[in-house]
């Protein structure tokens with residue numbers, strides 16, 4: 276991955292964009308880990324901003340600013356993106372051949388025997404490796 280694309284990726288993660296970019300076709304662009312990382316980065320930046328604000332503002336103003344900004348700009352956008360991610364995993368699990376296969380790991384959208392990400396309705400093994408989930 277080039278430096279420019281790596282930087283773009285960090286900017287995308289930090290901004291918690293709701294839609295994956297066009298080039299995100301071979302593996303999941305947003306994952307639980309990237310969402311949590313983005314939320315933590317945002318909370319750290321907001322916390323530093325609030326510490327700076329505490330040098331010039333009343334404590335009540337600082338507390339309200341911290342609470343509202345950490346919720347509104349840190350946690351809530353991450354929660355929204357997690358909902359989008361979760362819905363996408365649900366769609367893959369319910370509507371695809373991989374979703375009914377014992378080798379599919381929905382946590383990271385991975386086929387565990389091919390070690391490739393499942394990103395659409397086409398199973399990467401073209402159905403040859405499919406095995407039913409035990410107990411179903």
Ligand code: SF4
Pocket residue numbers: 372373374376377378379385386387388389393398399400401402403404405406
């Ligand atoms: S073995 Fe085939 S059907 Fe099963 S998860 Fe992997 S790609 Fe999908």
